[in-house]
Amino acid sequence: MPVKVMIPTPLRPYAGKRDSAEFKAATVGEALTHLTTQFSDLRKHLFTEDGKLRSFVNVYVNDEDIRYLASENTPTKDGDTISIIPSIAGGCN
Amino acid sequence: MADETTLWISDHLAEKVRAHGAETYPHECCGALLGRDGEAIDAAAYEKPAGSWPKPAREVLGLFPLINRRDDSPRNRFSVTAEDVRDAEKAASAQGLEVVGWYHSHPDHPARPSQYDRDHAWPWYSYVIVSVQHGAPQEMTSWRLNDDRLEFSHEGIEIRHRAAV
Numbered sequence: 001m002p003v004k005v006m007i008p009t010p011l012r013p014y015a016g017k018r019d020s021a022e023f024k025a026a027t028v029g030e031a032l033t034h035l036t037t038q039f040s041d042l043r044k045h046l047f048t049e050d051g052k053l054r055s056f057v058n059v060y061v062n063d064e065d066i067r068y069l070a071s072e073n074t075p076t077k078d079g080d081t082i083s084i085i086p087s088i089a090g091g092c093n
Numbered sequence: 094m095a096d097e098t099t100l101w102i103s104d105h106l107a108e109k110v111r112a113h114g115a116e117t118y119p120h121e122c123c124g125a126l127l128g129r130d131g132e133a134i135d136a137a138a139y140e141k142p143a144g145s146w147p148k149p150a151r152e153v154l155g156l157f158p159l160i161n162r163r164d165d166s167p168r169n170r171f172s173v174t175a176e177d178v179r180d181a182e183k184a185a186s187a188q189g190l191e192v193v194g195w196y197h198s199h200p201d202h203p204a205r206p207s208q209y210d211r212d213h214a215w216p217w218y219s220y221v222i223v224s225v226q227h228g229a230p231q232e233m234t235s236w237r238l239n240d241d242r243l244e245f246s247h248e249g250i251e252i253r254h255r256a257a258v
Contacts, residue, residue: 009191010217014240044242045216056213058175065175086178090210090220091121091163091170092199 003031003076006083014041028059029072031082046084058085098248100194100219100235101134102126102153103255111230113158114198114223120167125181126194126219127155140254150251151193151219154258157181170209171197194219194235201226204234206245214238219248 002022007015015021021038025031032053036043046057053059059066060083066074076082113122130151159177163170173181173195185192195218199205204224206214214220216238224231233252236245 010215013217041240056215060175085175086215087175088123088173088178088195088215089163089171089213090195090197091166091207092202093169093207093209 002078003080003082005031005035006081007035008084008086010086011042011045011084014045015039025076027072028061028066028074028076028082031076032059032072056087056089058087059083060085097246098219098237099150099251100153100221100248101139101150101251101253103139103258104252105255106153106156106258107233107250107252109156110196110221111223111233113196114200114225114230115228117161117167117198118225118228119200121161121163121169121171121198121200122158123161123171123173123195123197124159125157125173125178125185125192126153126196126221127157127181127185127188127190128153128193129190130193138255138257153193154190155185155188156196157184157192168200169202192218194221196221196223198223198225198230204232206236210236211238211242211245214242214245216240216242220245221250 002024004020004022006020023031023034061080131149133149159173161167162172181192199222204222220236223233235248235250237248238245
């Protein structure tokens, strides 16, 4: 059983309108690589030009924020669910 | 985004967004826009417009006001955490709606997205900005991030009296 990546609503237009995708992956980073390989238009919305996760992109493995685990090196096992949750920011100047 | 999109919102909800901006002035307010996307507008619910009814559009049917988490710089920044986003999504889902966008105020600045807004924006969402000048809400605009992330496209806002919301 692979890991399941939940795709948030604003990114579904770049993922064939799918709300999730499943991949064989040993780490969160591997799953996200598979995701952005299959749906290349997603890449610029998730990663900066130098390949780092954007600051307002939050990734959870089974409700645990990967920032408090091992970031993209966080290991995954079959049946895990990876969620991409937006945070929202802005300001007037 | 090639075609200009339109966001429908009732006069009552638009007034609530403005009031939130006035209430938090000189700090930025923020909140979620709950609604439906790409469905036919329920024409009967609105005061009849002069022209013909538009194609399926995006409609705001509720608000989820949030607390600006930027304690360090609340006059020119707002921040909504991932937990807030999850709460807003749950609130939307409970009403059979989804989060279609976000609103925030620009105290003593025009209702135009900043570079900072663009750098932190997500595609698809509508970003409503209300300018609040000297404590009084002024112009309200809506924007959507282009696919290339390089610019926002202006989104029209239809503010009309709506019976139920």
